[in-house]
Amino acid sequence: MDKPSASNPTIESAYLTYSDMLYRVAVAELRNEAEAQDAVQDVFIKYMSTMPVFSNEEHTKAWFLRVTVNTCHDYLRKRKVRNLYVENTSVTEDSVDSEGRQELFETLASIPEKYKSTVILHCLEGLSLQETAKVLGISLSAAKMRLSRAREALRKEE
Secondary structure, three states: OOOOOOOOOOHHHHHHHHHHHHHHHHHHHHOOHHHHHHHHHHHHHHHHHHOOOOOOHHHHHHHHHHHHHHHHHHHHHHHHHOOOOOOOOOOOHHHOOOHHHHHHHHHHOOOOHHHHHHHHHHHHOOOOHHHHHHHHOOOHHHHHHHHHHHHHHHHHHO
16 A cells, blocks of 8 residues: 555544544534434545545545535435434534534524535635535535525524
């Protein structure tokens, strides 16, 4: 196997670099700490099993975020199929920074998934619109439109 580089991190360095960010995204998407931990674990299992080759650090970060979002969407689909609708069962005060953040999670849960993912990546994780579009596999104009529609939906929730 090739020697790991900055753009192709070892499993340990990838975990140290990305696990906290991926966990925050997973908690925001799933609103369930246990499922979020499982989702992040699944992402790293996929990383270990495929050991993808990345061109740069941005590509590495985008891969981890995309796989995390997709994994979370898989969990949500499974939850719907099994009719396991549980509201806020595992989101505790420890998993959010403040009551305002808790309210944000609750409000985000009320908007469609495609908008929620855009808001989480752009607003909560600080990705640019270009990076958000790349991670979600959509065009820049689609990312802008989703963000605009998400903001509109969030305003209606207030």
